Amino acid sequence: MPTFEPVLLKRIDKPNSTSLAGYRADGGYEALQKALKMAPDDVTNLVKDAGLRGRGGAGFSAGAKWSFLPKNHPGPIYLCVNADESEPGTFNNRILMEQDPHQLLEGIAIACHAIRSQAAYIYLRYEYGCCYRVLDAAIKECYAAGLLGDNILGTGFKLNVYLHRGAGAYICGEETGLIESLEGKRAWPRIKPPYPAIEGLFHKPTIVNNVETLCCVTHIVQRGGEWFKSMGVPPDPNNKRDQGSYGPKLYCISGHVNKPCCVELPLGVTVRELIDVHGGGVWKGRKAKAVVPGGISMGFLSANELDTRLDFEGPGKVGCLGLGTAAVVVIDDQTSMVDVLYNCCRFMSHESCGQCTPCREGTGWMTKILERIRAGRGKFEDLDLILEVANSMGIIPGTTICGLSDGAAWPVKNAIMKFRGEFEQYIRSGRKSITPAQELMAAH
């Protein structure tokens, strides 16, 4: 099979990958010049027709989202760049920002032209200090070179880009949680509708886009929609709701593999190929027991589901929540699924913003039930109880404002359904798994 020619990661190993001079030497900002000669709506239609779906987790058509903005709005219209990447297992946005900041900045500028925005905020998680320094330097280079500010490339287009650091909250990756946090408040997601395109940041029309999605925009303008669609998986003719899975995708692989890494491939690679060909195979000569397909919110694949395609439709076919962030985490056959599920539930309980009772209480109870099981005091009824709690929380059952609880519930649902025998055996054996680390972290 021919080796895929990287698009998004093409420049990251170059010694001058972060500098403006280096970026321009490689043809950088030609796409922006091209876009600025097009009418804004023509750029939106180009992106829509290219089939670009958001890479942040929801997979919503980027061009369609842009077209939801009200026509003839006096403004201001805002772009929020979601650089809050916090889904466990995920690190592709970090690599893009640290190693090729101008690719993102060019995508931001093109998007702002398309949506008629003159102010973009990059909401960057606080923990990405290196990204902050790199982006700050790159933004300053842009202002100095007339690529940002009042009269970009002499076209009269005006755009300011601001870096805004977070403070360690996963829920700021939720688009309205991000907006609330940017406004200076606690990151409590908002009830939708109204969607941000209608009423978002500072109550103005706002588009929130993921870092990788915006990087794709640069290349779509440069090389066209047909080129973008030449990669990936076209829609299944038998599924009217399938919009296709087009373009290049960054896949993160971590956990029990020999070569944890980030690799760029056309959408649609199988889990098996990702692990064996790109991740160096399962470590220590072991086999995979379970695999997280797209960040822990998406749930788990079992060992006989490794031929699942990692496109927008694949994981759903085997009971996972979706493609998510395409962050694959491999769990070997010597690891207890009870310990893994506990780790996932503890994360979600810690990160729940607390606004909605089913999530605040539900994530707490799922974690406590697993603590009880891991302390050797589990009962078989606990498995039905934890499933009942999981099924009661989320946007899907209609009981919460945002999707964090769906992401909290899904690993529980998949784990109990696909690995029930292991949980029952654990309970039956009265085994305990409280390690010193747990006791040291108990008070948080």
Next chain:
Amino acid sequence: MPVLSEEIRNRIRAEFPKYPNKRAVTLPALHIVHETFRAVSAEAMKEIAELLELHPSEVLDTMSFYGFFRDAEHPMGAQRVWVCRSISCMLRGGEELLAGLCQRLNVKAGETTDDRRVTLEFAECLGACEAAPCMLVNDECHGNLTEDSALKLIENK
């Protein structure tokens, strides 16, 4: 005698032009103050509120949501060491690393050493999973750690 110096106030004011209202400067202001004092005291909170034309309770409301900020009773040490405990690090020894560091530094997770040099905490996924297990020491991320290499990094700063 105000807690916030003129220099800190000017740094906060420099953020104002970036946003259409002052409330949006809440997080940047908290970071500026926390960076200097390793905590945000009640008095500092009141002065931030005054600068931002907010009520002190509004600043407290925001600050208390983000586990990042410490109050004056539990200030941060000179170094904040944040060891990841999420899935990819857990699968590669992250929890044992944290337990080991707790023992070697003689603190529980979340506490500060007696000499106030190091605050040891757990972090949720730091986004460096290709180098698990990893930790943040203030603003720098370090990966592929062992207990010894982690301790050396902390002691050398």
